[in-house]
Amino acid sequence: MAKNTMEVRDLDFYYGDFHALHNISLEMPANKVTSFIGPSGCGKSTFLRTLNRMNDLIEGTRVDGEVLIDGKNIYGEGIDIVDLRKRVGMVFQHPNPFPKSIYDNVAYGPRAHGLKDKQKLDQIVEDSLKSAALWDEVKDKLDSSAMGISGGQKQRLCIARALAVNPEILLMDEPTSALDPIATAKIEDLIENLKKDYTIVIVTHSMQQAARISDYTAFFYMGDLIEHGATEKIFEKPENQKTEDYITGRFG
Numbered sequence: 679m680a681k682n683t684m685e686v687r688d689l690d691f692y693y694g695d696f697h698a699l700h701n702i703s704l705e706m707p708a709n710k711v712t713s714f715i716g717p718s719g720c721g722k723s724t725f726l727r728t729l730n731r732m733n734d735l736i737e738g739t740r741v742d743g744e745v746l747i748d749g750k751n752i753y754g755e756g757i758d759i760v761d762l763r764k765r766v767g768m769v770f771q772h773p774n775p776f777p778k779s780i781y782d783n784v785a786y787g788p789r790a791h792g793l794k795d796k797q798k799l800d801q802i803v804e805d806s807l808k809s810a811a812l813w814d815e816v817k818d819k820l821d822s823s824a825m826g827i828s829g830g831q832k833q834r835l836c837i838a839r840a841l842a843v844n845p846e847i848l849l850m851d852e853p854t855s856a857l858d859p860i861a862t863a864k865i866e867d868l869i870e871n872l873k874k875d876y877t878i879v880i881v882t883h884s885m886q887q888a889a890r891i892s893d894y895t896a897f898f899y900m901g902d903l904i905e906h907g908a909t910e911k912i913f914e915k916p917e918n919q920k921t922e923d924y925i926t927g928r929f930g
């Protein structure tokens with residue numbers, strides 16, 4: 679398996695008695711973008727959250743099956759959740775910077791992991807903001823509040839914050855759905871660039887977005903993974919009738 683490839687095997691997920699995901703198996707290759715699409719409630723976000731154990735925070739949930747990173751099961755014995763969330767970063771639908779300065783938002787993770795050296799922190803903040811294509815816009819106001827920048831800038835700041843702890847995999851849950859088309863285009867360009875260094879998994883409501891930015895697409899329906907494969911194949915020659923109905927707008 680290539681480094682930082684994520685592979686899910688026979689995964690079932692339950693919210694109490696509700697069986698939300700049924701026997702999902704899927705590989706998300708390194709240095710590629712994999713998109714999850716499907717109608718509302720089909721389980722895309724739930725599945726994304728199983729990939730860094732965010733669902734553990736919801737009471738009464740249960741997971742069966744395996745999620746492997748470089749062959750190691752994140753639900754197996756001896757997994758350190760703090761270390762896992764460092765390796766598998768997450769960006770949410772609504773940009774959620776902390777009510778702190780731009781600098782402190784990005785430095786937050788490295789500091790939480792014990793880094794105190796100012797020079798090293800400065801470098802990480804600069805590198806992360808550059809990687810998130812935000813540096814030029816904020817380099818002269820790093821001490822200003824993160825609450826005072828635009829929505830698109832906030833989302834790139836959240837991406838910088840995720841990158842600052844040096845993850846291997848980046849999960850994004852509808853990262854542009856709260857943004858205007860220009861801010862969306864910037865984030866899409868950024869994703870395209872980031873895949874050189876990271877494995878990227880994104881939930882999107884926009885089929886156009888999935889078609890534009892992803893190498894692989896997985897279509898979910900009512901808790902089942904119906905079909906997955908190369909994005910062009912899914913959009914141009916789907917094998918399953920449900921996939922075809924969805925991408926041609928017949929439902930959802």
Ligand SMILES: Nc1ncnc2c1ncn2[C@@H]1O[C@H](COP(=O)(O)OP(=O)(O)OP(=O)(O)O)[C@@H](O)[C@H]1O
Nearest residue numbers: 693696698716717718719720721722723724725736
């Ligand atoms: N915390 C929860 N407790 C119980 N059921 C939940 C919870 N979160 C989601 N569900 C249910 O699990 C199923 C999958 O939801 P999920 O949010 O993963 O779907 P989705 O495809 O991401 O939807 P959307 O596109 O609307 O965000 C739905 O039936 C939903 O009602």
